[in-house]
Amino acid sequence: MTDQNPYNVGLDKNPANFVPLSPLGFLERAASVFPDRISVIHDQRRFTWRQTYDRCRRLASALAQRGVGVGDTVAVMAPNIPAAFEATFGVPMLGAVLCALNIRLDAEAIAFMLEHGGAKVLLTDREFSPVITKALSLLKAPPLVIDINDPDTASGTLIGVCDYETFLSSGDPAYVWRWPTDEWEAIALNYTSGTTGNPKGVVYHHRGAYINALGNAVTWGMSGHPVYLWTLPMFHCNGWCFPWTITALAGTHVCLRRIEGRAIFAAIETHKVTHMCGAPIVMGMLTNTPEKERRPLPHEVAFMTAAAPPPAAVIERLEGQGFRITHVYGLTEVYGPVTVCAWHDEWNDLPQEERARKKARQGVRYVNQEAVMIADPLSLEPVPQDGNTMGEVFFRGNVVMKGYFKNPVATAEAFSGGWFHTGDLGVWHPDGYIELKDRSKDIIISGGENISTIEVESVLYQHPAVAEAAVVARPDERWGETPCAFIGLKEGAAPVTEDEIIAFTRTKLAHYKCPRTIIFTALPKTSTGKVQKYVLREMAKKMIA
Structure with missing residues (x-):
């Protein structure tokens, strides 16, 4: 039977009108439109967008020469430094999948992730050579190791076949990188802690990375030339997709190897930082920084926070210092933040303590996430929006993971009923805003x-x-x-x-x-x-x- 809808006749997809979504194009555009704008700052080093684009292509080329290809895993063990950022683009440029490792984990956990993820190459910062050396000793088939010899650290030893800069020099800056043939292709593998057994590997696709990167910009009202300070670990949900967000806006990434109060205030003043993200620990770090180590803010600084709900008192103190707090919520399985405590202008007239309580709620869904609800975990019936009835938080949309790597049972459980089960418990307020109350997974x-x-x-x-x-x-x-x-x-x-x-x-x-x-x-x-x-x-x- 032929399709009777005239809008489906002779109007098929073709290369001119349909291209798989991918954040990789953000980098090429930034380099072509703003080639001489500063892209990355790390201590005394400065890169332009032209240079960053070349370095990412060199990385992709060097990996390809070592046999890395489509569907292979490349792991990175590094703090917030240029190499970690460059891997966000360079690895998927040849169809490989980036696995950013949590730098705070022990050797046994790292070894499991390297083996389970099938890492073919490991880029590792010299500071973490002791834990990486032990992790590698636990593997039957260790990956190729490349040392990131960052001048900002004096600790650790070189354990790889060569250092990162030498590795880049072997690559071609004109490397013709690969666009994904399907936006459902994997772009990243992120391991998240579970309540039992080994951590689960969460798989992201190019489509979700692209959509949530732009969702961050829309949700935060970002425009112009943002200067973003990396106080959020890049290994957390690929930095909540902000490596791609800031690149889409051709902004400037300010790297920060060690997250300390004095260093944060100094970076804000020196580089005129406009945006930063972090868990409540970073908020507390800022409010508790001794007066002699603080610098006056050059302007209001936008601060996005997530993880455990921030105490209202901390929000109140931080905003008193000149930061503007945006509270978001999400999980590794949904590319980082996907709900936001969207602000209403009339709330500005509330007492400061009440405003802080409002901001401590997890809020409503991102514009790019199709649905969120609080519901009974068994029946999936939404709970009343009364601010008191507890239920589980559920998500549905295009920024939900592909699934758990090599774990079809856990994937099926997480998606049962056509919703992603977060395991987090909360209430639904009359205005539609959600608020977390507990975690069913402890x-x-x-x-x-x-x-x-x-x-x-x-x-x-x-x-x-x-x-x-x-x-x-x-x-x-x-x-x-x-x-x-x-x-x-x-x-x-x-x-x-x-x-x-x-x-x-x-x-x-x-x-x-x-x-x-x-x-x-x-x-x-x-x-x-x-x-x-x-x-x-x-x-x-x-x-x-």
């Missing part, structure tokens, strides 16, 4: 990092004096949340102190995952013996006072 978000309570508990149970353990989030003004462990000791066990327990966990876990607080007590349980974590959470919250 994940703790500390300084923007996901921490599995079950992983921490499993280590605590390894201590010879520990009979039972439960870990919950304790609110923290600096970190957003920190792990708080409630421990019951074995009868007759030798005395043990809080410091000894913390020191023990530090021998088993990355330090940011270790409990900051230990409470020795009998754990409250239900009649069936299940630990009542909600009781422990309330106890942890009361400790703040």
